[in-house]
Structures are given as structure tokens and as C-alpha cells.
Amino acid sequence: MDWPGSVIWWHVFPLGFVGAERAAVDKVHHRLPQLSAWLDYVIELGANGLLLAPVFASASHGYDTLDHFRIDPRLGDDADFDALLAECREHGIRLCLDGVFNHVAREHPIVQAALAGGADSDAGRWIRWVDGYPRYFEGHEALVELDLTQPVVADYIASVMTHWLARGIDAWRLDAAYAQGAEVWAPIQAKVRAAHPDAWVFAEVIHGDYSEFVAASGVAGVTQYELWHAIWDSLNDHNFFSLEWTLKRHREFCEDFRPQTFIGNHDVTRIATKLTDPADVPLATALLLLLPGIPSIYAGDEQGFTGEKQDNNFGDDAVRPPFPGEPSGLLPFGKATLATYQELIRIRRRHPWLTDAVVTTSDVTNTSITIHLAGEGQQLTLRLNIGDEPVDGVPPHGWVVS
Numbered sequence: 001m002d003w004p005g006s007v008i009w010w011h012v013f014p015l016g017f018v019g020a021e022r023a024a025v026d027k028v029h030h031r032l033p034q035l036s037a038w039l040d041y042v043i044e045l046g047a048n049g050l051l052l053a054p055v056f057a058s059a060s061h062g063y064d065t066l067d068h069f070r071i072d073p074r075l076g077d078d079a080d081f082d083a084l085l086a087e088c089r090e091h092g093i094r095l096c097l098d099g100v101f102n103h104v105a106r107e108h109p110i111v112q113a114a115l116a117g118g119a120d121s122d123a124g125r126w127i128r129w130v131d132g133y134p135r136y137f138e139g140h141e142a143l144v145e146l147d148l149t150q151p152v153v154a155d156y157i158a159s160v161m162t163h164w165l166a167r168g169i170d171a172w173r174l175d176a177a178y179a180q181g182a183e184v185w186a187p188i189q190a191k192v193r194a195a196h197p198d199a200w201v202f203a204e205v206i207h208g209d210y211s212e213f214v215a216a217s218g219v220a221g222v223t224q225y226e227l228w229h230a231i232w233d234s235l236n237d238h239n240f241f242s243l244e245w246t247l248k249r250h251r252e253f254c255e256d257f258r259p260q261t262f263i264g265n266h267d268v269t270r271i272a273t274k275l276t277d278p279a280d281v282p283l284a285t286a287l288l289l290l291l292p293g294i295p296s297i298y299a300g301d302e303q304g305f306t307g308e309k310q311d312n313n314f315g316d317d318a319v320r321p322p323f324p325g326e327p328s329g330l331l332p333f334g335k336a337t338l339a340t341y342q343e344l345i346r347i348r349r350r351h352p353w354l355t356d357a358v359v360t361t362s363d364v365t366n367t368s369i370t371i372h373l374a375g376e377g378q379q380l381t382l383r384l385n386i387g388d389e390p391v392d393g394v395p396p397h398g399w400v401v402s
Contacts, residue, residue, distance in 0.1 A: 004171070004200040004220065005258065005355040006182050007094050008289075008345060009049035009296035010042045013266040015062050016320030019298065020074035023060050028073045034081040034325055039091045041327040045338070046345030049094040051173065051296050053266050055081070056100075057145045059090045061316070063175065064105035064142055068160040069178035085168045089295075096200070097164055101157045103137040103145045104181045106288035111144045137179065148184035158191035165196040173260075174219065177203030182216035189218030190343065202260045202294075211256040224250070224259035224293060231263055231287050232271065235386055240369040244361045247291075251359045253293045258355065263288045266320055270307040272337075279397040282340045283384050289344040290373065290382050292357040299323070301339040303334030348400060353378060368394065 014020075018031035025230035042050065054062030058173075071081050088095050104110060110126050111134065117123035119132060128135035131133040137143040146153050148254035161172055172192075172206040177185060185203070192199060205213050205222040213222055233239075253259050263271045265283050273280050281304065288295050299308075300321070324330060348354055353375040363370040367387035373380045381402045385394040394400045 003094070003198070004294055006352060007049040007294060008047040008348070009051040009094075009096065009141050010045065010047040010295070010299055011051040011053075011265060012299045013053040013062075013136060013320040014055055014075055015053075015320035016266075016317075017074070017185065017323050018075065019322035020072075024058065024066065026075050028077050030076045030080050031074065032076040034086050035324075036084055036087045037083065037326040038323075039087055039093060042093060043091055044342075045297070045302060046342055046349065048092055049096060049171075049296075050088055051171075052098060053100045054100055054175075055146040059105040059142065062098075063100050063103075064192070064256050065100050066105050066108055075138050082167070091167070094170040095168070096173060097169050098175055099157075099161060099172045100175045101146065101160070102148070102176040103143040106134075106142050110146070110303070116240060126153055129181070140218075147182050148188075151187070154184070154188050154383070155191070158188045161188070161199075161201075162195045164198050165192070169321045170198075170325070171200040171202075174201065174203040174383060177217070177219070177222075178205045178208070178213070181214040185219060187215035193218070210253050210259065213255045221258045221260050221294065223265075224253070224261045226250070226292070227259070227287075227293075228262055231284050232274045233284060235305075236274075236276045238363050238366050238386060239243045240366060240384070240386075244364050245359055245370060247359050250291065250293075254356065254359070257354050259293040261288060261291060261293035261295045262298065263272075264319075265296070266298065266316070267309070268319070269309045270298075270305055270319055271301055272304050273308050277386075280386055281337065283386065283397070285337075285340055286344055286382060286384070286401075289341070289348050290354060290380070290401070291371075292359060293374070294322065294355065297341065305334070335370040347380075351378065351380060367391075383396055 018034050020292045034282050037040055053103045055071055055075055056065050057067040058064050059066055071077055081324045085095060113123040114127045119129045129145045135143050135145045201219050202221040206225045210222045226248055234243035271284055272278060309319050311316055357373040357375040360372045361369060368391045371382040383394045383400045385391045385398055388396050
């Protein structure tokens with residue numbers, strides 16, 4: 001069943017969205033129903049997927065997992081999750097969870113057992129070691145890396161994934177999948193596909209050959225960071241030749257797999273802040289929603305939210321803010337941006353073949369570009385202009401689809 005190609009994901013960072021405490025708590029706070037209050041909004045936007053950042057019990061920000069089988073008490077409990085899942089089903093919304101499997105919190109029982117047993121013990125095989133010390137993810141001592149090359153660890157990860165798929169979710173994002181290489185994921189994905197062949201699994205990969213990673217790992221796709229970078233960079237630098245080059249790469253990737261595309265997520269500065277000229281936000285949005293791939297909209301981008309990611313202890317706060325209890329609590333300033341998203345999503349819905357479209361370009365200058373999208377005997381043309389004068393009927397800092 002080829003359902004992933006029809007999904008536009010609304011990407012939420014739950015702990016921030018509900019205004020949860022910074023650190024783990026024992027008492028259960030039933031906050032997941034706040035997400036349920038936004039499902040009608042997701043449909044009105046035109047999306048039909050809910051992509052959630054971590055929801056499992058963790059020590060602080062969600063990426064320091066304590067228990068992969070338990071909902072974070074700051075969000076709720078199993079009953080809250082099941083209710084959210086049921087409401088997603090009623091709305092026709094697919095649900096994707098964030099699988100943080102490369103590393104866990106130092107306090108995780110797996111790590112504690114490994115430290116107690118030592119590197120050469122059976123328990124010690126579960127984690128990676130460097131010169132007798134646990135290996136930390138990107139130097140963060142609170143995040144200890146599991147050893148995904150160990151069959152017992154691969155089996156554990158597969159059991160987590162199949163557990164939640166059996167509960168009713170549809171998809172997984174594999175966090176930091178690049179860290180230990182593509183090959184470690186192949187046996188895990190084989191087990192998951194055998195149990196749930198319709199599940200969609202994509203991996204967070206930042207650099208390197210995306211096609212090689214997909215082929216070696218068995219995942220369905222990866223995060224298209226190259227395209228994300230080229231979109232804002234070409235708009236800021238007034239250099240559509242850079243975008244043209246990246247679109248050639250994107251076309252090649254799309255021959256091998258469906259990339260997961262985005263212009264915002266929980267790890268990067270908001271697009272409305274990243275762009276030098278806010279007038280270019282609609283152009284970035286047009287590229288997101290009309291280019292091939294499987295797009296995700298980071299919650300708030302469709303309202304023109306701003307926020308800069310910073311390199312400090314609380315540097316993610318600005319891009320992971322709390323949301324109102326329900327959409328009626330939004331300020332009115334994002335209505336024009338929301339209307340642009342809805343217009344572009346309507347175009348994509350009328351042309352579902354865009355997921356697998358073939359991309360070519362023509363008439364490229366520093367400040368204007370024509371992008372041709374073709375598939376299933378149909379075609380669309382997207383023209384962008386970031387100059388200060390009209391170009392062939394395209395207004396300054398404007399886009400036209402024909």
C-alpha cells in the first residue's frame with residue numbers, strides 16, 4: 001500500500017508545544033489532549049500527518065530517553081496516547097513517532113547495567129566504549145551511545161519499533177541515523193518490514209550520499225538537508241544557480257527514493273528568521289510544497305513564527321515554543337502566511353503526482369528561475385523571482401504556477 005506519497009506532515013515538538021517542565025517528573029500530567037485539540041486545524045491546513053518529536057519518558061529534552069515503552073509523564077500516559085491515536089484515525093491523519101535509538105540517557109537502565117558490568121560484560125555490550133569509557137553522542141555526556149552493531153541491541157530497537165506500530169502508529173523517524181553508519185540499520189529494518197510492511201521509516205541524515213545510505217540501510221528515505229540549505233541560501237544570496245545545482249542532485253535522489261523535505265524542523269532556525277527578507281518566505285514555501293518528496297511543515301512555520309536556534313544550554317527554546325491550548329488562541333498576524341500554505345497545498349492535492357515528479361530548470365539567473373515538474377503525463381511550471389522588478393509576469397519577490 002503506497003500511502004506515504006499522499007501525506008503532508010505537520011511536525012510538532014510535543015514537550016515544547018504543551019509547555020512541559022524542562023526535566024523529568026514522576027507525576028503524570030495529561031497534556032496530550034492539547035494536541036488532539038489541533039487536529040481539525042491540521043486538516044484545515046491541508047495536512048494529513050502528525051509527525052511527533054519524542055514522546056517517550058526522558059530525562060529532559062526528549063532525546064535523552066529513559067524508557068522507550070513509556071509515554072513521558074510530562075505528556076500523559078498510555079491512555080492519553082491511545083486517545084490521540086484514535087482521534088488521528090477519525091480525522092484521517094497518519095501518525096509518525098521519533099525513534100531516538102542511537103543514544104539514550106546516562107540514567108537509562110541499559111547504561112547503568114553496562115557501567116556496572118564493564119565493557120567486557122554481557123551488559124557492557126549494549127553500549128559503545130572508547131578507551132574504557134562510554135562513548136557520548138557528539139560529546140554530550142548525558143547521551144550514551146548504544147552499540148547498534150550488537151544483535152541484542154538491534155533486536156531491542158526492532159522490538160520498540162514493532163511495539164508502537166502494533167499499537168497503531170504508521171511511521172518512524174530515526175534520529176541521528178547517520179551516527180553509526182547505514183549498515184547497522186539493515187537488520188533492524190528487515191525485522192520491522194517483515195512485521196509491518198506498510199510502515200514508512202525515514203532516517204535523519206545530514207551529509208553524505210543519501211542514495212547510498214538508503215540502499216545500505218533499508219529505510220524508505222532520508223531528511224533532505226541539502227535542499228533545505230539550498231532554499232534559504234539561494235534566496236538570501238540571490239543565487240538561483242546554487243538552487244539549480246541542488247535541484248539536479250534532488251532529481252537524482254528522487255530516482256532512488258522519496259526524500260523527506262522541509263524548510264523547518266525542531267533543530268534549525270525558523271525559516272522566517274533564517275531568510276534575510278521575510279518577503280521571500282512564500283517562495284521557500286512554494287519550493288517545499290511543490291517539489292517532489294514527502295514534505296513536512298514544522299508547526300508554527302505556517303503562521304510565520306520566528307525563532308533563532310542558538311548554541312547554548314537552552315538554545316532550542318526559541319524554535320520549540322509552547323502553543324495555545326487550541327488554535328483560537330493564535331494571534332492574527334499569521335493569517336497571510338497560513339493562506340499561502342493552504343493555497344500551495346491545494347495545488348499539491350490537485351496534482352498528487354508531484355510526490356514523484358521529475359524536476360528540470362530553465363531561464364536561470366541570480367534572481368529568477370523556472371522550475372519544470374513533470375509526471376504521469378502532466379506538468380507544472382513554478383517560476384520564482386526574488387528581484388525588485390517583475391520578470392515575465394512574476395512580481396518582485398513572487399511566485400507563479402502554471
